[in-house]
Amino acid sequence: MSGLGLGLPENASAHGHLIDELLWVTDRFDVVVVALLLGVLVLACVRFGRSRTASSDRGGSRWAIAKVVGLSLLLFGVVDGYLLGASLRGVDQVFWNFGAVEQDPRTLRVEVNAQEWTWSIRYAGPDGAFNTADDVLSLDEVRVPVGRPVLFELGASDVIHSFSLPAFRVKQDAVPGQLTRLWIEPARAGTFEIVCQQFCGVSHYKMRGTLVAMPEADFDAWLQEASRQARLAFDPEDPGAHWGWAWRAAR
Amino acid sequence: MSLWRALVSSDHKDLGRKYLWTGLAALALGGALAMLIRWQWAYPYVPVPLVGRPLFGGTGAITPAAYASIFTTHGLVMIFWAMTPILIGAFGNFLIPLLIGARQMAFRRLNAAAYWVFLCSLVVVLASFLVPLGTASAGWTSYPPLAAGIAAPGLGQTLVLFALLLNGAATVMGAICFIATVLRERAPGMHWFRLPLTVWGIFLTAVLNLLFVPMLAAATALLLMDRCLGTQFFIAGAAAVHGGGDPILYQHLFWIFAHPEVYILILPAWGIIGDVISFFSRKPAHWYRGTVYALLGITALSGTVYAHHMFVAGIRPLVGKAFMLTTLTISLPSQVLAFNWLFTLWRGSIRLTTPMLFALGTVFVFSVGGLTGLYLGGLSTDLYLHDSMWVVGHFHLIMAAATFLGAFCGLYFWFPKMFGRQLDETLGKIHFACSAVLLTAVFGGQLLAGYAGQPRRLFDPYQYEYLQRLLPLNRWTSLLAFALALSQGVFVWNLWRTLRSKVPARENPWEVGTLEWTLTESPPAPGNFAQVPTVLRGPHTFSATVLGTELGRDYLGQAEPLPAGVQEP
Numbered sequence: 001m002s003g004l005g006l007g008l009p010e011n012a013s014a015h016g017h018l019i020d021e022l023l024w025v026t027d028r029f030d031v032v033v034v035a036l037l038l039g040v041l042v043l044a045c046v047r048f049g050r051s052r053t054a055s056s057d058r059g060g061s062r063w064a065i066a067k068v069v070g071l072s073l074l075l076f077g078v079v080d081g082y083l084l085g086a087s088l089r090g091v092d093q094v095f096w097n098f099g100a101v102e103q104d105p106r107t108l109r110v111e112v113n114a115q116e117w118t119w120s121i122r123y124a125g126p127d128g129a130f131n132t133a134d135d136v137l138s139l140d141e142v143r144v145p146v147g148r149p150v151l152f153e154l155g156a157s158d159v160i161h162s163f164s165l166p167a168f169r170v171k172q173d174a175v176p177g178q179l180t181r182l183w184i185e186p187a188r189a190g191t192f193e194i195v196c197q198q199f200c201g202v203s204h205y206k207m208r209g210t211l212v213a214m215p216e217a218d219f220d221a222w223l224q225e226a227s228r229q230a231r232l233a234f235d236p237e238d239p240g241a242h243w244g245w246a247w248r249a250a251r
Numbered sequence: 252m253s254l255w256r257a258l259v260s261s262d263h264k265d266l267g268r269k270y271l272w273t274g275l276a277a278l279a280l281g282g283a284l285a286m287l288i289r290w291q292w293a294y295p296y297v298p299v300p301l302v303g304r305p306l307f308g309g310t311g312a313i314t315p316a317a318y319a320s321i322f323t324t325h326g327l328v329m330i331f332w333a334m335t336p337i338l339i340g341a342f343g344n345f346l347i348p349l350l351i352g353a354r355q356m357a358f359r360r361l362n363a364a365a366y367w368v369f370l371c372s373l374v375v376v377l378a379s380f381l382v383p384l385g386t387a388s389a390g391w392t393s394y395p396p397l398a399a400g401i402a403a404p405g406l407g408q409t410l411v412l413f414a415l416l417l418n419g420a421a422t423v424m425g426a427i428c429f430i431a432t433v434l435r436e437r438a439p440g441m442h443w444f445r446l447p448l449t450v451w452g453i454f455l456t457a458v459l460n461l462l463f464v465p466m467l468a469a470a471t472a473l474l475l476m477d478r479c480l481g482t483q484f485f486i487a488g489a490a491a492v493h494g495g496g497d498p499i500l501y502q503h504l505f506w507i508f509a510h511p512e513v514y515i516l517i518l519p520a521w522g523i524i525g526d527v528i529s530f531f532s533r534k535p536a537h538w539y540r541g542t543v544y545a546l547l548g549i550t551a552l553s554g555t556v557y558a559h560h561m562f563v564a565g566i567r568p569l570v571g572k573a574f575m576l577t578t579l580t581i582s583l584p585s586q587v588l589a590f591n592w593l594f595t596l597w598r599g600s601i602r603l604t605t606p607m608l609f610a611l612g613t614v615f616v617f618s619v620g621g622l623t624g625l626y627l628g629g630l631s632t633d634l635y636l637h638d639s640m641w642v643v644g645h646f647h648l649i650m651a652a653a654t655f656l657g658a659f660c661g662l663y664f665w666f667p668k669m670f671g672r673q674l675d676e677t678l679g680k681i682h683f684a685c686s687a688v689l690l691t692a693v694f695g696g697q698l699l700a701g702y703a704g705q706p707r708r709l710f711d712p713y714q715y716e717y718l719q720r721l722l723p724l725n726r727w728t729s730l731l732a733f734a735l736a737l738s739q740g741v742f743v744w745n746l747w748r749t750l751r752s753k754v755p756a757r758e759n760p761w762e763v764g765t766l767e768w769t770l771t772e773s774p775p776a777p778g779n780f781a782q783v784p785t786v787l788r789g790p791h792t793f794s795a796t797v798l799g800t801e802l803g804r805d806y807l808g809q810a811e812p813l814p815a816g817v818q819e820p
Contacts, residue, residue, distance in 0.1 A: 006724060009704045009717050019635050023702075026632065030622040037589075037618050041611055044596040045603060048532070054600035054794040054805070056820060059537030059591070068538055068594065072586035080579040083629040087575060090631030096568045116402070157488075159397040160498055162563065162638060166704040166717060169635040173564045175498055176396055177487025180565035193715050197638045197706045199390050201402035202315045205710040 012192055012213065013168035014147075014185040015094045020169070022086050029079045095170060098151070101183045107149045110142060111244050114154065114161035114174040116200055117207040122244045125227040131244035133234040136226040140209040142194065144186055145219035151183045153248065162198035165211060171197050179248050186213035261363035263344045263356040264774050268669060269366055270340025271662075277332040277373065284325035286736055291318055293729035295711050318710045319388035320407075324376070326391030327411065329651070330512065331418045332373050337658050338519040339422070339460070340369065343429050343453045345669060349767035350447050352438025352786060352810070354778045357431035365424035372417035379410035387411035390708065392509070395485035395501050399477040412475050419468045422460050429457035438766070438810070440786035444540060445809065447765050447790040449661075451543055452522020455550045459515045463508045463554065470504035502561050510557035514549055516650055517617070520657025521546065521588060524610040526790060527660055528592050530763045531607035532599025533805050535791040537591045545584035545591075552581045562633045571630055578628035585621055589614065600794065600805075604761070605679030609660035612687035613653050619691070620648030623698055641701025644694045652690040659686070659742075666749070667756030671773040678745040685738030689731055696728030764808040765790050784810035788819065795820030 011020060048054075057064070091097075101107050111122040111130055121142050125134030144150045154163050154174040163182060164171035172182035194209030214222065235241060257265050290299055291313045298304070303311025313321070348356055356362045379386040384405025389398035393415075398408060433454045437446075446454075473484040483495040529536040536542060558566060558574040592614050601607070623645040626632040636642065659682070667673045700721055705712050712718045712725070759768040766784060767775075792798075792807040797820050799805060801813070813819065 006699050006703050006721075008702065019631050022629065022632050023626065023635070026626060026629075030625070033622060034619055037593075038615065040593055041596070041615065044593070044599075045601055045611070048596065048599050048601045049603060051600050054533040055598040056535065056793060056795040057537075057598070058535040058539065058791075059594055060540070064594070065538055065541060068541055068587055068590045071590050072583055075586055076579075076583045079625065080582055083625055083632070084575065084579055087629035087631040088572065091568060091571070095631060095634055096571075159402060160394055160564075164638075164706070166635070171563050171634060171637060175487075175565055177495065177497065178499075178565060193717055195706055195715060198394075199319075199397070199708040201397060202319055202388070204708065205315065205712070205714055208714055 009166045011167065011169065012186055012188055012190060013165075013170075014187040016167075016169040016187075018086075018090050018094060022083070022090065025086075026079070026083060029082075033075070033079070095183075098181055098183065101149045101151050104149050107151050107183075108145060109247060110144075110150060110152050111247075112142075112152050112154045112163060112174065113157060113243055114163065114196070114200075114207075115157040116159065117196070117203045119163070119194060119196075119207070119209045120243060123223060123227075124247075125230065126224070130247055131242060133236070134227050134231050135244060136223060136230050137241075140194075142209065142211045143219060143222060144184075144211060144213050145216040146186045146189050146213050147216060149183055149185050152181065153245075154180045154182065155245065157243075159200050160198050161196050161200050161207065164195040164197035165192065166195060167192040171195075173198055179245070189213050189215055261359045262777050263348050263359070263362065264669070266356075266363060266366050267341045267343075267345030268774075270336040270344060270369075271669075273370060273373065274333050274336035274341060277328055278334075278337070281325055281329035281333050282736055282739070284321050284328065286733060287313060287321050288318070288325060289729035289732040291321075291710065292712065293726040295713065313710075315710045316385070316388065320386050322708060323387045323390050324380075324411070327387070327415070328376065330391065330516070331415065332376065334516050334650070334654050334658070335418075335422065336369065338516055338654060338661075339453065339456055340366070340425065342449070342519055342523070342658075342661050342665075343425065343457070346449060346665065346767070347429055347432050347453060348436065349668070349770070349775065349779060350450050350765055351433060351436065351441050352766050352780060352784050353432060353436035354780055354783065355436075356428050357436055358428045361424055362428040365421045365428070368417055368424065369421035372414040372421060375410050375414035375417065379407040379414070382406045382410065392505060393471075393474065394505075395474055395477060395498050396487070398474060399486050409475065409478055412471050412478070415471050416468055416475070419464045419471070422464050426457040426460040426464070429453065430461065433457075438780075438783050438786050440810075442786075444543065445786055445789045447522075448525035448536065448539070448542060448546075449519070449522040451546055452518040452520070452525070455546055456515050456518040459511045459518070459550060459553060463511045463515075466504055467508035470501055470508070473504075474501065499561070499564060499566075502564060503558075506557040506560045507554060510560065511553040513646070513650055514553040516654045517657070518546065518550070520613060520617075520654050520660075523657055523661040523664070524613045525588075525592065526765070527606050527610040527664055528595050528614075529791040529793070530664075530761060531602045531604055531610070532596050533602070533793045534595060534599035535789075535793055537594035539789065539791070541587055542591045545587040548584040549581060552577065552584070556581055556628075559628055559633070562630055563637045575628060575630050579625070582621060582625070582628075589618060604663075605674070605676050605683060606660045606664035606761075608680060608683040608687075609656050609663060612683060613656040613660060616648050616652035616656060616687070616691055616694075620645060620653055620694075623648065636701060638707055639701035640697045640705045640707055643707045644697030644699075644701055647694045647697065648691075652694055655690065656683075656687060659683075664761065665767075667760050668767050668770075668773050668775075670750065671755055672749045672752055673756040673760055674749050675745050678741055678748075682738070682741045682745065685741065686735070689735035689738060693728055693732045693735055696724060696731065700724055700728070762804065762806055764792055764806045764811065766809055769808055769810065786810050787812065792820060 113120040121138040123136040156174040196207035298311030386407035476482040485501045556578040
């Protein structure tokens, strides 16, 4: 698939391989099942297409029922069972394990407010508190350090948007009136695209942002300088400067 | 019968045929809208040939606003005004009384009124295209706050929501008639486990409609109030403000209807192919009761899986996990259905007629559709694939490919009974081959695009750098979609030829034993049965040795007495 220019976008997340593996295994299951099904359909048509007489069996015997139930349970147990178990482990241990990320002292917190058709980004700055004078603000560009957990808290001002990071295999809707969360850990430096993945109006397709993953030292230096500049530009009278919110921590 | 009498008739067969023509017309409209979407993804900003200028003005290229209206109305028209009337309106009306040995539908005036309310709803949708600011553009899901006025201020969105309410009213009216008919009007001896599977499918669809369409009506009515009366059920302010209502409440109301809607559309198709596979394997349906239990199980579970549509909407993890479990569980009865179909084929005497080919095609695309849905039922995989083209490919395989092939399976099979003429088999097989292959290829192309990360509903996917590599794939998929649309000309030609033909269909062209084929007239006269038959057995009695020796054929009618002294096979 990747030879055709298809397949998954290159993974940039420390945990993306969990989803990629799950996709990979389920792909194999599906291909095998579809091939078997097609084979049985064709074989039945070829083998029984010319037979003059058919069986008059109603398939109501215990053995006939056991075959159907047994095969169904087998397929269900293997394919659905695997997906259920692996999916549960994925969300419990990683993707929805927000408690651990909140407690991790290395975690970088970022507030994202979505509105037609832009992403407003806010970092807490050196004081660690949001909605203060040293907050670093940005539009449509998120800078993050490689190798540290990054926790996003998402809000929306107008309609529902979805903050999607295909290279990190995760997304989360941003919903007016509530805060939602998403976390990633960038595994390598690079520039990746932020996609709005929930239709949000005519220019939805232009609601594109970029996520720049930087080496940690570079990121720290950038944040410090950006915060210094932010304090210089801060105007308490500017209503546009106060869209942030107090971090809501784990619920 | 004059055209006027056919129009005002409340006879279930006339109503069925009216639903059929209306549904096929809407299918053509919805298909044309799909072609515009495919054009946009293949040739963005390029003027649409022939229709571009009259439709979009300027150079004739599709604009972002027009695109939003196109994909919104494509979904709505296909689901509510094409597949619903064909699978439920046409087959439900035409078949239920004939297959259960009833002389008429219960509450025939209510049933006739349902069609006219349905037609009004279609007229309102068509009118919405003509009003200033155009028709609805917030997606077929009409999520607020988007659909509550911010991004869709025009009258068109209001009209379409109102049409949805009317359509729901018509659906519920029809469902009441279907349920009452199956409960009360079955011929003597037509026990529940002697019903053709087609009747089971349509009956359970009617039950789901009666239960869940009111949920959609509630959501739509509240949304209309938010748009028109200044209420704030679904409108909320910015994160810091926390004002007003709850947009997520709408999603609960919507999806508790809209997930069962998948089963509402597929249950009639499942029923039809369950019968047809048995008929043309010349073999009783394998474990008939198991199939019925599976249909009942899916019906019961269908309202318990809906929140997988909301896995990334911010629901609690525990809720997500519970719905993952129910979602994966509903695949179990679906597998029972599939294995029963395969075991029915095995050791049969398979006749690859046009309806049989369509039935086998349905089995295939439905299975692929079901398997690709697993990824969306799993929480971790859904994080990546949610709201992508993968979702689009998956649900089109089920809600478009499987229902389409299932509907045409039924149409080719009952056409002789509906119109007294039989569609040409050769043209029918060509129609099947084109449709099955191209439907699979087109929706397969969408799956690939989604797997590679393309979100759904993008006017110009290539704004994103990581999607620019997908232009060739999308272009090929579009070309196949255009071929699919053109190939439907084979069916139109077949239809035209057959309806003008003077050659009457044979009385029982498929040599099967269900009640409708014991009636000599096609279509049957008003009242259907001169004498209501007494049903003696189930719908699939085939190939028992005694039939060959005693009757010289391989099937037995449901109400056909055996010669004295012959053991029931």
